[in-house]
Amino acid sequence: xxxxxxxxxxxxxxxxxxxxxxxxxxxxxxxxxxxxxxxxxxxxxxxxxxxxxxxxxxxxxxxxxxxxxxxxxxxxxxxxxxxxxxxxxxxxxxxxxxxxxxxxxxxxxxxxxxxxxxxxxxxxxxxxxxxxxxxxxxxxxxxxxxxxxxxxxxxxxxxxxxxxxxxxxxxxxxxxxxxxxxxxxxxxxxxxxxxxxxxxxxxxxxxxxxxxxxxxxxxxxxxxxxxxxxxxxxxxxxxxxxxxxxxxxxxxxxxxxxxxxxxxxxxxxxxxxxxxxxxxxxxxxxxxxxxxxxxxxxxxxxxxxxxxxxxxxxxxxxxxxxxxxxxxxxxxxxxxxxxxxxxxxxxxxxxxxxxxxxxxxxxxxxxxxxxxxxxxxxxxxxxxxxxxxxxxxxxxxxxxxxxxxxxxxxxxxxxxxxxxxxxxxxxxxx
Numbered sequence: 001x002x003x004x005x006x007x008x009x010x011x012x013x014x015x016x017x018x019x020x021x022x023x024x025x026x027x028x029x030x031x032x033x034x035x036x037x038x039x040x041x042x043x044x045x046x047x048x049x050x051x052x053x054x055x056x057x058x059x060x061x062x063x064x065x066x067x068x069x070x071x072x073x074x075x076x077x078x079x080x081x082x083x084x085x086x087x088x089x090x091x092x093x094x095x096x097x098x099x100x101x102x103x104x105x106x107x108x109x110x111x112x113x114x115x116x117x118x119x120x121x122x123x124x125x126x127x128x129x130x131x132x133x134x135x136x137x138x139x140x141x142x143x144x145x146x147x148x149x150x151x152x153x154x155x156x157x158x159x160x161x162x163x164x165x166x167x168x169x170x171x172x173x174x175x176x177x178x179x180x181x182x183x184x185x186x187x188x189x190x191x192x193x194x195x196x197x198x199x200x201x202x203x204x205x206x207x208x209x210x211x212x213x214x215x216x217x218x219x220x221x222x223x224x225x226x227x228x229x230x231x232x233x234x235x236x237x238x239x240x241x242x243x244x245x246x247x248x249x250x251x252x253x254x255x256x257x258x259x260x261x262x263x264x265x266x267x268x269x270x271x272x273x274x275x276x277x278x279x280x281x282x283x284x285x286x287x288x289x290x291x292x293x294x295x296x297x298x299x300x301x302x303x304x305x306x307x308x309x310x311x312x313x314x315x316x317x318x319x320x321x322x323x324x325x326x327x328x329x330x331x332x333x334x335x336x337x338x339x340x341x342x343x344x345x346x347x348x349x350x351x352x353x354x355x356x357x358x359x360x361x362x363x364x365x366x367x368x369x370x371x372x373x374x375x376x377x378x379x380x381x382x383x384x385x386x387x388x389x390x391x392x393x394x395x396x397x398x399x400x401x402x403x404x405x406x407x408x409x410x411x412x413x414x415x416x417x418x419x420x421x422x423x424x425x426x427x428x429x430x
Contacts, residue, residue: 013128013132013190013191013193014129014132014133014141014144016185016186016189016190017085017125017128017129017145017190018144018145018148019182019185020085020089020125020182020186021122021125021145021148021149021152022148022151022152023152023178023179023181023182024089024092024119024122024152024179024182025148025149025151025152025156026152026155026156026159026175026178027092027096027156027175027176027178027179028115028119028152028156028175029152029154029155029156029157029159029160030156030157030159030160030163030171030174030175030178031096031099031160031171031172031175032156032157032160033157033160033161033164033171034160034161034163034164034168034171034172035054035057035108035112036050036054037164037168038108038168038169039053039054039057039105039108041168042104042105042108043105053105055362056109057109057112058358058362059359059362060109060112060113060116061112061113061115061116061358062116062355062358062359063116063355063359064113064115064116064117064355065116065119065351065352065354065355065358066209066351066352066355066356066359067209067352067355068116068117069122069123069209069347069348069349069350069351069352069354069355070123070208070209070345070348070349070351070352071208071348072084072088072123072124072344072348073123073124073127073344073345073346073347073348073349073351074202074203074344074345074348075202075344076124076127076128076194076344077127077194077199077200077202077341077342077343077344077345078199078200078201078202079199079202080192080193080194080199081124081125081127081128081131081192081193081194081344082186082190082191082192082193084124085124085125085128085186085190086183086186086187086190088118088119088124089118089179089180089182089183089186090179090180090183091114091117091118092115092118092119092179093176093177093178093179093180093182093183094176094180095111095114095115095118095176096111096115096172096173096175096176096179097172097173097176098110098111098114099111099112099115099172100169100172100173100176122351123344123347123348123350123351124344124347125145125347126142126145126331126343126347126350127194127343127344127346127347128193129141129142129145130335130340130343130346130347131193131194131340131343132193135332135335135336137278138328138331138332138335139277139278139281139282139286139289139328139329139331139332140277140278140281140282140328141328142277142327142328142331142332143272143273143274143276143277143278143281143324143328144273144274144277145328146269146273146274146277146324146327146328147269147270147273147274149269150266150267150269150270150273151266151270154262154263154266154267154270157262158263159171159174194340198340198341199341200341200342209352209355213349213352213353215338215342215345215346215349216346216349218338219337219338220402220405221333221337221402222334222337222338224398224399224401224402225330225333225334225337225402226334226349226350226353227395227398228290228294228326228330228395228398228399229327229330229334229350229353229354230353230356230357231391231392231394231395231398232294232297232323232326232327232330232391232392232395233353233354233357233358233361234357234360234361234364234391235297235301235387235388235389235391235392236357236361236388237357237358237361237362237364237365238301238361238365238384238385238387238388240362241361241362241365241366241369241384242365242366242368242369242384242385244258245369246369246381246382246384246385247261247313249373249381250307250381250382251310251313253310261314261317264314264317264318265317265320265321268317268318268320268321269321269324271321272321272322272324272325273324273328276324276325277289277324277325277328277329280292280325281325281328281329281332286329286330286332286333287329287333287399287402287403289325289326289328289329290325290326290329290330290333290399291396291399291400292322292325293322293323293324293325293326293327293329294323294326294392294393294395294396294399295322295396296319296320296321296322296323296325297320297322297323297326297388297389297392298389298390298392298393298396299316299319299320299322299389300316300317300318300319300320300321300322300323301316301320301385301386301388301389301392302316302385302386302389303315303316303319304316304317304320304382304385305380305382305383305384305385305386305389306382306386307382316385323392331350334346334350364387365384365387365388368383368384368387369381369383369384371383372384
């Protein structure tokens with residue numbers, strides 16, 4: 001009998017993967033407030049130089065995600081999810097130790113590169129969920145993973161800021177302890193989700209980023225969903241790239257006020273993804289839930305882009321939380337379109353798309369923000385948010401076109417069956 005044929009082990013397995021993602025997000029979030037400060041210290045207090053180097057760090061991290069997410073996903077299809085997740089946890093923990101001990105920027109950069117590689121195991125965690133969860137429950141489980149992301153990025157930076165005031169190296173030690181403890185716990189608790197008979201040989205053709213993306217072209221709907229995922233990830237980059245600068249420029253908010261608002265945004269995301277996704281997707285279905293998420297996200301960005309007063313901006317933040325319905329429904333629908341042996345490759349391909357968005361997005365949105373606040377005639381401080389609203393609207397159009405195409409295909413099939421039924425029987429047929 002499979003270890004997942006009873007409900008208890010399945011719940012325990014999901015609980016561990018949930019904790020894995022949560023602690024990974026904690027670890028990533030904890031170092032957010034202190035990494036720029038540590039770089040600045042290495043640069044002798046030169047803020048401009050530190051900002052340039054920090055931007056390079058971010059691009060390098062996203063590049064590693066792009067390259068290694070499909071590699072780890074394919075390795076998990078070959079050797080199983082458990083080994084990849086545990087080794088990634090160990091690697092991430094040792095990486096944070098390296099960053100805590102880094103004597104200069106070069107070693108800190110090496111640590112950031114390794115962090116981008118080892119944290120790419122998030123794709124494997126998604127494949128694990130697809131392995132142990134029935135198709136009709138996947139949207140709810142992916143929603144819980146989204147809540148783990150939100151919770152980690154709400155509490156992590158707050159904890160990191162507190163620890164960083166004590167010692168700028170302390171957050172790295174705490175992040176390392178989270179990852180290593182998680183690996184130790186998983187070694188004794190986490191069962192394998194992919195039995196040997198469902199594994200497939202490792203192939204560099206499929207594991208490289210471009211090869212992994214070929215999987216997304218294997219089905220028309222899968223490619224459409226992947227396009228929506230990319231547009232959504234790209235639109236999201238507007239928030240980390242410009243939101244803090246925008247709030248300071250337009251409303252004169254302090255760091256404390258910005259942090260409070262980001263916490264509110266995270267709490268709204270947790271409520272939607274942990275508490276509402278299962279009911280909404282179960283009631284509306286995956287595609288209508290996608291449309292609801294895209295519409296809420298687009299409206300939220302639009303309100304933020306046109307907000308001349310803080311209350312309208314806050315309303316946009318709350319409205320945007322509806323966007324949280326998109327990714328769980330999207331992930332669930334995509335997992336239905338590939339074989340069980342391809343779940344790791346699928347999640348790796350999705351993470352590669354996110355990596356591309358994170359590489360090109362900061363440059364695009366920062367440039368749009370800078371251009372439109374400097375333009376005297378077309379002075380639009382919220383132009384970056386309006387661009388994100390347009391990207392999500394394009395995603396909604398893709399979903400509508402897919403649905404319309406499916407309806408036409410279904411109608412054509414029904415007509416063919418009806419014609420076949422009405423056709424007179426040939427002489428001699430029974």
